[in-house]
Amino acid sequence: MSKDKATDLLVIGAGPGGYPAAFHAADLGLRVTLVDPEPNPGGVCLYRGCVPSKALLHVVSFLHDVEQASEWGVRLGKPEVDLRRLASWKHSVVERLTKGLGQLGKQRRIRYVRGTARLRDAHHAVLELAGGEHTDIAFEQAVVATGSVAASIPGMPDSPRIMTSRQALDLADRPERLLVIGGGYIGLELGQVYAALGSRVTVVEMQPEILPGMDRDLVHILRKRLAKQFASIRTGTKVKEMKEVADGLRVSLEGEGESQATFDKVMVAVGRQPCAVGVGLEDVNVERNDQGFIEVDAQRRTSAPSIFAVGDVAGAPMLAHKATHEGRVAAEAAAGQRVAFAPRAIPFVVFSDPEIAWCGLSEEAAAASGRAIRVTRFPWGASGRAVTLDRPDGLTKMLCDAETGRILGVGMVGRGAGELLGEATLAIEMGAVADDVGLTIHTHPTLSETLMEAAQAFGQHSTHISGR
Ligand code: NAD
Numbered sequence: 001m002s003k004d005k006a007t008d009l010l011v012i013g014a015g016p017g018g019y020p021a022a023f024h025a026a027d028l029g030l031r032v033t034l035v036d037p038e039p040n041p042g043g044v045c046l047y048r049g050c051v052p053s054k055a056l057l058h059v060v061s062f063l064h065d066v067e068q069a070s071e072w073g074v075r076l077g078k079p080e081v082d083l084r085r086l087a088s089w090k091h092s093v094v095e096r097l098t099k100g101l102g103q104l105g106k107q108r109r110i111r112y113v114r115g116t117a118r119l120r121d122a123h124h125a126v127l128e129l130a131g132g133e134h135t136d137i138a139f140e141q142a143v144v145a146t147g148s149v150a151a152s153i154p155g156m157p158d159s160p161r162i163m164t165s166r167q168a169l170d171l172a173d174r175p176e177r178l179l180v181i182g183g184g185y186i187g188l189e190l191g192q193v194y195a196a197l198g199s200r201v202t203v204v205e206m207q208p209e210i211l212p213g214m215d216r217d218l219v220h221i222l223r224k225r226l227a228k229q230f231a232s233i234r235t236g237t238k239v240k241e242m243k244e245v246a247d248g249l250r251v252s253l254e255g256e257g258e259s260q261a262t263f264d265k266v267m268v269a270v271g272r273q274p275c276a277v278g279v280g281l282e283d284v285n286v287e288r289n290d291q292g293f294i295e296v297d298a299q300r301r302t303s304a305p306s307i308f309a310v311g312d313v314a315g316a317p318m319l320a321h322k323a324t325h326e327g328r329v330a331a332e333a334a335a336g337q338r339v340a341f342a343p344r345a346i347p348f349v350v351f352s353d354p355e356i357a358w359c360g361l362s363e364e365a366a367a368a369s370g371r372a373i374r375v376t377r378f379p380w381g382a383s384g385r386a387v388t389l390d391r392p393d394g395l396t397k398m399l400c401d402a403e404t405g406r407i408l409g410v411g412m413v414g415r416g417a418g419e420l421l422g423e424a425t426l427a428i429e430m431g432a433v434a435d436d437v438g439l440t441i442h443t444h445p446t447l448s449e450t451l452m453e454a455a456q457a458f459g460q461h462s463t464h465i466s467g468r
Contacts, residue, residue, distance in 0.1 A: 007033040009334050010125060010139035012117045012279060015043020016050075017311025017323030018145030019101060024331035026108035033137065034110050035117040035127060040102035044147055045320040047094060048166045053189055055090045056169070057351050060196040061415070064353060068390060081197055087171040119144075119280035122306045141306045141334045144286070144294065145327060146279055148272035148312035153181065156268070157242055161249050163267045165190055175199050175265035177231075179251060181239055183210035186269035188222075188352045192229060194267075200231040202261070204253060206238045211350065215363060217377070218356045218413040221393055225354060242266070274313045289315075298340035299333035300326050308334065322346050345409075345428040349418035354393055357417040359425045360409035361399055372402040376434075376457035378450045380414050382464040385445040391415040396450035398424075398434065400458050405433040410451070420448055434458035 011022040014036035022034040022041075038047055045051060059081075066076050105112050115129040119142065127135050150164040165186045176199065180191045183205030195201045203210065203226075210226075210233060211219050226233060237255030244250075248262040274292045281288065287295045287303040293316075294302055294309035302309050308330035311323030322343075329341040345360040366373045380386035380394030394414020400407055410424035427437055437455035442448045456462040 006138040006140075007031050007111070008140045009033070009331070010117065010137060010142040011035070011145060012119075012125075012142065013043065013145035013147055013311070013313075014038065014041035014101075014112075015145060015147050015311060015323065016045045016320035017147070017314075017327045018043065018143065019105070019327075020324045021143045021145060021308075021310060021327030021331045022110050023104060023108055024328045025334055026110050028331060028335040028337075030331075030335060032108075032110045033113060033139070034105065035113045035115060037114065037116060037130065038098070039114060040098040041105055041112070042094070042098040042101055046098050046101070048169055050320055051097060052090050052094055052169050053165070053186075053193070054351055055093045056086070056171075056193045057189060057353070059086065060193055061353050063196045072390065081174075083171050083174060083197070090169075090171075116278070118278065119284045119286075119307070122284055122304050125280070139306075141308070143300075143327070143330050143334070144276075144279060144281070144302070144307060144309040144313060145311045145323070146275045146313045148318055149275050150268070151271045151273045153239065153268060153270060155241075157244050157249075159244050159249060161244070161263075161265050162242075163265060165267065165269055168194070168267045171197075173265075175263070177248065177261075177263045177265075178202070179204065179249075179261075179263040179266045180269060181266065182269035182271070183207075183233065183235065184212075184269060184271065185350050187267070188226070188350060190267060190269070192226070192352055195229045201229070202231050202263070203233045204237045204239060204255075205233070205235045208236050210235060211356065213364075214348075214350070214356060215358060215397065215411045217395060217397060218358070218411050221395055221413045222350075222352055222354055222356055225393060226352075272312065272318055274315075276313050298342060300330040300341060301333065317346060317348065319346065319348065343429070344431075345425050347421045347425045349421060351418060354391070354414045355417040356411075356413050357421040358409070358411040359421055360407070360428045362409055362411075363399060366399060366408070371408075373399050373408060374402045374458060375399050376454045376462075378454040378457060378462065378465060380447075380450060382453075383445075383447060383450050385447050385449065386414065388445065389415060394447075394450070396420075396454045398451070398454040398458065400434050405435060405458055407432050407434060407437065407455070410454075412450070414447065414450075416447060420451060423448065423451060 008030040011034045019041035026032045178199040180187045180203045240254040241252040284304045310326035312318040332339040347359040350356040378396045381392040397411040399409035434455040442452040453462040
């Protein structure tokens with residue numbers, strides 16, 4: 001084992017939590033070492049998560065448009081998808097972005113180590129390099145940003161027909177019959193990709209509704225569209241047994257009655273678990289909670305004062321943008337600044353078609369807390385822009401404090417809803433009241449007007465919906 005030089009900040013994991021922490025710390029003048037098994041920064045989000053799935057979902061939305069085009073007087077042939085070409089385009093998107101991050105790291109003189117790190121004590125770690133050699137490193141402070149891994153279901157057979165989202169994104173083939181277990185973010189996003197590619201998709205969700213916990217008004221509109229695209233959506237249903245047979249996987253489902261069906265492939269998307277094993281956390285007294293997430297304070301500092309944790313490994317919500325902000329807070333704290341991670345609203349987007357986007361307080365949480373709120377709704381059927389896009393299947397919803405009009409939560413469903421959410425999140429962060437948004441001139445015709453009109457409806461003065 002070789003003896004290594006010291007670093008101010010050792011960042012373990014170069015995903016959307018780790019690389020922003022490393023980049024920001026370097027900008028603040030720290031000597032930074034960033035460790036990750038991949039050739040460049042990016043993590044699961046860039047290599048096999050958010051980015052490749054969004055590249056595919058972009059193609060899906062194009063395929064949906066082609067299908068609808070005849071209604072607009074445009075006759076196009078039935079599209080043929082070349083899976084290999086599609087996979088290679090998706091790969092080029094990933095390469096371009098991850099290489100770009102590699103360059104940005106070099107420009108900041110960050111030492112990027114391809115390998116893994118294991119903490120030995122509060123100021124030392126062992127690096128296992130990609131070639132297999134080991135080297136010691138001394139650090140002043142460290143950030144653990146090791147992310148999460150896909151959860152599995154116990155008792156599943158060991159079969160090449162069973163995929164996680166990672167394998168599903170490889171697009172190795174187009175299964176004729178695909179079972180998706182889990183009606184959450186990944187199940188619905190990738191389920192829609194495979195449905196658009198021609199698979200007959202069945203989704204099984206054990207809770208009474210898909211996207212459990214998400215606003216029902218919004219989910220209802222998405223579900224109506226999914227019902228046309230998927231072969232079936234079985235809620236309140238679990239997989240009881242799965243057996244490899246000659247022509248696929250024979251699956252027994254248990255819900256409202258029992259049934260059996262055979263599938264060519266099964267994708268499991270039942271949540272993710274923190275990736276905290278093998279990092280040496282137990283050797284440095286970093287405390288974890290019952291679910292295995294690292295416990296952190298407002299600065300993202302763990303129970304070991306020289307060690308921070310950010311991103312999925314430090315708890316829900318498991319979202320790249322939450323990880324990035326935590327990473328920047330940890331870097332500033334490591335550089336001696338007085339900072340805290342204290343968002344008023346974290347945005348959530350399901351990149352299905354239509355997209356579901358939400359930030360701030362939900363109706364359910366408001367009801368549970370007994371807070372008096374007023375909810376306004378602007379259906380996209382009343383939006384000129386949504387109708388010109390031939391996508392009136394949308395809704396913008398605003399939750400305000402009943403007395404003061406302070407905006408507490410905003411939800412939307414509709415094509416491109418995720419792009420609109422930034423304004424709503426900013427409004428909540430800045431403590432805006434409904435009039436702040438309602439009196440702001442929004443460009444016509446854009447979907448952003450739906451937010452303005454939902455805000456105007458708080459005072460019952462929306463132009464395109466009746467206040468009565
Ligand atoms: P998820 O938590 O969103 O959904 C998992 C679903 O599986 C849940 O609805 C759950 O009730 C269901 N489930 C669990 N066990 C089951 C079983 N045995 N049978 C049937 N259903 C079962 O998790 P995911 O879709 O795997 O995504 C993982 C994480 O990745 C999420 O927490 C999410 O934050 C993140 N993610 C985010 C985005 C995004 O921001 N757009 C996209 C993909 C993933």
